[in-house]
Amino acid sequence: MIDRDQVLHVARLARLRLTDEELERMPGELTKILEHVEKMDELDLEGVEPTTHVVDLTNVLREDVPRPCLPRERALAGAPDVADGGFRVPSPGAS
Amino acid sequence: MSDLLGLTAAQQAQLIASGEVSSAEVFEFWRGRAAGDDLGSYLWVAEETPADPGALPPVAVKDLFCVEGVPSSAGSRILEGYLPVYTATSVRNLEEAGAAVLGKTNQDEFAMGSSNENSAFGPVRNPWDPSRVPGGSSGGSAAAVAAGTAPWAIGTDTGGSVRQPASLCGIVGLKPTYGAVSRYGMIAFASSLDQCSPLTRDVTDAALMLRILEGRDPCDSTSLGLPDQIELPSAERLDGLRFGAWGLGEEGLDPGVAAVVRTTLDRIEELGGSVVEIDLPSAGRGISAYYVIAPAEASANLARYDGVRYGHRTEDFQDLLGMYENTRAEGFGEEVKRRIMIGTYALSSGYYEAYYGTAQKVRTKIAQDFAAAFEQVDFVVTPTSPTVAFELGERTADPLAMYLSDYFTVPMPLAGIPAVSIPCGLSEGLPVGFQIAGPAFSEGRILDAAYALERAIGFEGVPVP
Numbered sequence: 350m351i352d353r354d355q356v357l358h359v360a361r362l363a364r365l366r367l368t369d370e371e372l373e374r375m376p377g378e379l380t381k382i383l384e385h386v387e388k389m390d391e392l393d394l395e396g397v398e399p400t401t402h403v404v405d406l407t408n409v410l411r412e413d414v415p416r417p418c419l420p421r422e423r424a425l426a427g428a429p430d431v432a433d434g435g436f437r438v439p440s441p442g443a444s
Numbered sequence: 445m446s447d448l449l450g451l452t453a454a455q456q457a458q459l460i461a462s463g464e465v466s467s468a469e470v471f472e473f474w475r476g477r478a479a480g481d482d483l484g485s486y487l488w489v490a491e492e493t494p495a496d497p498g499a500l501p502p503v504a505v506k507d508l509f510c511v512e513g514v515p516s517s518a519g520s521r522i523l524e525g526y527l528p529v530y531t532a533t534s535v536r537n538l539e540e541a542g543a544a545v546l547g548k549t550n551q552d553e554f555a556m557g558s559s560n561e562n563s564a565f566g567p568v569r570n571p572w573d574p575s576r577v578p579g580g581s582s583g584g585s586a587a588a589v590a591a592g593t594a595p596w597a598i599g600t601d602t603g604g605s606v607r608q609p610a611s612l613c614g615i616v617g618l619k620p621t622y623g624a625v626s627r628y629g630m631i632a633f634a635s636s637l638d639q640c641s642p643l644t645r646d647v648t649d650a651a652l653m654l655r656i657l658e659g660r661d662p663c664d665s666t667s668l669g670l671p672d673q674i675e676l677p678s679a680e681r682l683d684g685l686r687f688g689a690w691g692l693g694e695e696g697l698d699p700g701v702a703a704v705v706r707t708t709l710d711r712i713e714e715l716g717g718s719v720v721e722i723d724l725p726s727a728g729r730g731i732s733a734y735y736v737i738a739p740a741e742a743s744a745n746l747a748r749y750d751g752v753r754y755g756h757r758t759e760d761f762q763d764l765l766g767m768y769e770n771t772r773a774e775g776f777g778e779e780v781k782r783r784i785m786i787g788t789y790a791l792s793s794g795y796y797e798a799y800y801g802t803a804q805k806v807r808t809k810i811a812q813d814f815a816a817a818f819e820q821v822d823f824v825v826t827p828t829s830p831t832v833a834f835e836l837g838e839r840t841a842d843p844l845a846m847y848l849s850d851y852f853t854v855p856m857p858l859a860g861i862p863a864v865s866i867p868c869g870l871s872e873g874l875p876v877g878f879q880i881a882g883p884a885f886s887e888g889r890i891l892d893a894a895y896a897l898e899r900a901i902g903f904e905g906v907p908v909p
Contacts, residue, residue, distance in 0.1 A: 351789070365776070375782070386736055399804030403860025424529070
């Protein structure tokens with residue numbers, strides 16, 4: 350069961366501003382989805398190792414050779430706001 | 445030139461090789477077809493024909509593959525107008541083999557969806573019945589191949605996003621073993637599941653395309669390639685092969701779909717194969733695990749859309765945090781927000797073990813189910829989708845009902861194994877897909893079996909005008 354306060358907390362963690370309508374709707378929707386998710390608990394998972402990667406791969410290494418990187422002007426070409434050869438962001442503010 | 449419409453990609457390649465048509469003529473033909481699409485399949489079509497497009501017919505590419513200088517938005521407002529500075533390895537491999545990019549296809553936003561109704565740029569319609577969905581998330585790629593506005597296409601499969609739309613549109617969709625194809629340049633959804641996958645008119649084209657796509661890529665350290673080169677399939681019989689049928693008793697399975705699938709099982713026996721019903725005791729909980737793992741990984745992957753380096757930035761902000769929150773609120777659609785919320789919740793302090801940790805254990809159980817099954821049978825077969833294509837709007841009000849569309853396709857990516865969907869007949873006049881899954885790296889054997897079955901079924905595609 351997820352309530353409105355939890356939705357607000359999670360939205361803040363996710364850096365999402367929700368509309369009033371979304372705040373109304375989300376607790377019910379997320380609760381329903383999570384109830385289905387919680388059916389996982391019907392399985393006997395005692396002593397089961399978690400899968401972190403599906404194929405057997407460990408320590409994939411490569412030669413540590415320098416390569417040219419993306420030129421600065423191309424890296425900045427898609428940015429919404431650019432200044433002095435960098436990405437410009439608004440002030441973090443007082444808080 | 446309209447003859448090209450009836451040919452597979454492999455057949456067109458032969459015409460180009462023999463000099464009967466030039467590759468520029470082939471490209472131009474398909475460019476005209478793509479430009480005339482009226483199903484919403486494309487978000488961008490190549491503006492001109494390259495001087496020498498290459499030895500293969502052109503390929504339609506799901507929007508989430510980065511192509512240098514070509515709009516690549518993953519179906520999202522937050523990336524509207526984004527022009528990548530590099531090209532995905534899979535697309536580059538296709539280009540180097542001679543398949544130029546024909547266009548970018550519509551999709552569910554960030555590949556989240558099973559109906560293509562979650563695209564920020566409008567839905568795609570099913571060429572068999574335009575009031576119905578093509579499936580998703582690679583709905584544009586599937587509809588384009590089925591409607592003959594592309595000779596072949598690539599999409600991505602995370603929980604069924606290539607096999608399910610292939611099923612609903614009556615074409616072939618092949619999800620390779622995790623790691624067979626590089627993910628470099630694919631706009632990420634759920635990184636432990638995403639796999640680039642061909643959508644083609646027949647099994648031979650799927651094999652031809654997989655041969656080009658697969659391979660280890662230094663830019664993706666999870667990529668391995670395949671151990672053996674994929675040969676074009678040639679099997680005519682299934683003698684000695686054992687097929688384990690799963691899920692035919694499931695409650696949500698449409699009786700019409702079940703009947704067509706049972707007929708296909710009979711065909712397997714006619715071709716010399718044997719069929720037994722098998723149980724995968726944990727696979728039924730695949731959806732539950734998937735809707736933790738995929739949203740959790742998505743919530744991390746989508747953190748990068750912050751209005752700083754590329755894509756949309758809001759004009760409504762006071763400070764940095766407000767800029768992030770409003771940019772993301774404006775840029776993401778409903779389903780994407782919902783999944784970011786689920787994923788963030790599941791990964792948040794105090795819940796990680798209960799959700800993500802448990803889901804990873806379910807993954808192990810499902811992989812063990814398949815391993816046990818492959819001790820007894822060569823392939824696991826299922827319906828691809830529990831229903832035929834549904835009406836637009838039919839499931840949008842109930843996210844969970846939409847998620848259950850992936851019931852039969854989700855267990856395979858959770859276990860990392862390959863599976864193909866081939867059309868096996870019609871129910872209510874709409875295509876039914878038959879799924880064949882095998883152990884990791886068994887693509888060659890899966891394609892051979894699919895080829896023999898395809899020939900026996902003799903499925904006719906959508907009548908193209």
